[in-house]
Amino acid sequence: MSSIPTTVELCSTIDRLEGVYRRREEASALFDAYERLSQRFEQDLAGERDVLLSKGAALMMIKYWLEENGSDSVRG
Numbered sequence: 001m002s003s004i005p006t007t008v009e010l011c012s013t014i015d016r017l018e019g020v021y022r023r024r025e026e027a028s029a030l031f032d033a034y035e036r037l038s039q040r041f042e043q044d045l046a047g048e049r050d051v052l053l054s055k056g057a058a059l060m061m062i063k064y065w066l067e068e069n070g071s072d073s074v075r076g
Helices: 007-022 025-044 048-068
Strands: none
Touching: 007 025, 007 048, 025 048
């Protein structure tokens, strides 16, 4: 049975993934869109957990795109 991550754990994961993808040149356009989308999440969503989960999902989209487009050593 899996556990539900705390907001602290979600923040830690998001910080780590942002650091990884911010440095990836091949993901720069997607990361720019992610940053704009993150601002929308913070404006439009009421709860911190909803914001964090939305950011996490958007970051996973970047990870998926990099994997599908053959980027080497995709970590996260």
